[in-house]
Amino acid sequence: MEDQTLHLDMIVSKIQNSLKRTCYRPWEAAVAPFCVAPKVYYVGGNDWVACYLIDTGEGLILIDAAMQEIMYLVTESVRLLGYDPLDIKKILISHAHLDHCGGVRALSEYTGAEIYMSREDWDFMQNHREVVFHKPFAVGDFTPDKFYEKDCPVTLGKITVETLHTPGHTPGTTSFFFTVADDKGTKYRCAMPGGLGLNSLSNQYLDKIGLPRTLQKSFCESLRKLKEIEVDITLPSHPDILEQFFELADRKTCNFQLYVNKTVWTQLMDSHIRMMEQLLGRPV
Numbered sequence: 104m105e106d107q108t109l110h111l112d113m114i115v116s117k118i119q120n121s122l123k124r125t126c127y128r129p130w131e132a133a134v135a136p137f138c139v140a141p142k143v144y145y146v147g148g149n150d151w152v153a154c155y156l157i158d159t160g161e162g163l164i165l166i167d168a169a170m171q172e173i174m175y176l177v178t179e180s181v182r183l184l185g186y187d188p189l190d191i192k193k194i195l196i197s198h199a200h201l202d203h204c205g206g207v208r209a210l211s212e213y214t215g216a217e218i219y220m221s222r223e224d225w226d227f228m229q230n231h232r233e234v235v236f237h238k239p240f241a242v243g244d245f246t247p248d249k250f251y252e253k254d255c256p257v258t259l260g261k262i263t264v265e266t267l268h269t270p271g272h273t274p275g276t277t278s279f280f281f282t283v284a285d286d287k288g289t290k291y292r293c294a295m296p297g298g299l300g301l302n303s304l305s306n307q308y309l310d311k312i313g314l315p316r317t318l319q320k321s322f323c324e325s326l327r328k329l330k331e332i333e334v335d336i337t338l339p340s341h342p343d344i345l346e347q348f349f350e351l352a353d354r355k356t357c358n359f360q361l362y363v364n365k366t367v368w369t370q371l372m373d374s375h376i377r378m379m380e381q382l383l384g385r386p387v
């Protein structure tokens with residue numbers, strides 16, 4: 104019970120900080136969908152945790168499934184863009200925390216979409232169920248249809264999503280990379296880091312949950328590995344990790360150019376390396 108309370112406190116405080124509100128009800132903060140890259144859209148429906156929709160030409164891929172309480176905002180976002188939620192064929196989960204996978208059961212039952220996640224976070228979920236499944240939030244239990252395979256990216260239609268195991272935030276946190284092209288054929292490399300929150304990396308948290316402190320080292324290694332990758336468009340898993348993410352949205356003409364910036368990705372990794380140094384009180 105203590106573990107549950109600890110994790111819940113962290114989630115609640117993160118939501119409060121993010122929303123600058125005194126309650127934790129992200130499903131009340133409706134955000135209309137918008138374009139972040141060619142045929143790629145923010146469909147989180149709320150301003151706290153992201154979901155991204157990719158139109159592959161042969162069906163839709165959804166990255167992350169938010170909380171179950173937010174599901175109606177996600178499906179409505181998909182409809183507002185002119186798509187049918189029933190065309191979602193694959194749901195890719197970044198990591199096994201309820202704000203990213205809480206809605207996946209409801210959504211997969213509704214759409215019939217296949218659920219993908221990492222084998223490492225599947226094990227984490229089975230061995231630490233109190234971290235993922237707890238009240239007051241509803242989290243439907245689920246079994247993934249497929250695990251990410253190192254040399255086997257997820258392909259649907261014209262889009263191939265490469266997955267990279269980037270442990271730290273959870274043991275199986277997975278980051279996503281894919282390339283899209285605009286009408287003129289210009290290509291853009293898009294990426295979403297699977298989980299950058301330091302909330303699950305303190306000694307206190309890891310000891311309470313019963314996870315090894317070596318995850319701190321893994322996280323630093325993941326950040327360095329990610330930093331080496333060239334990315335044109337950074338898709339934050341929580342919008343608040345990027346300044347002005349919502350302000351740059353163009354909902355009228357779908358102009359995504361303001362999101363094209365190679366330095367955003369490397370700066371994001373650098374800032375988290377510095378935050379880890381602060382957390383650990385030493386260079387990493």
Ligand SMILES: [Zn+2]
Pocket residue numbers: 198200272298300
């Ligand atoms: Zn998380």
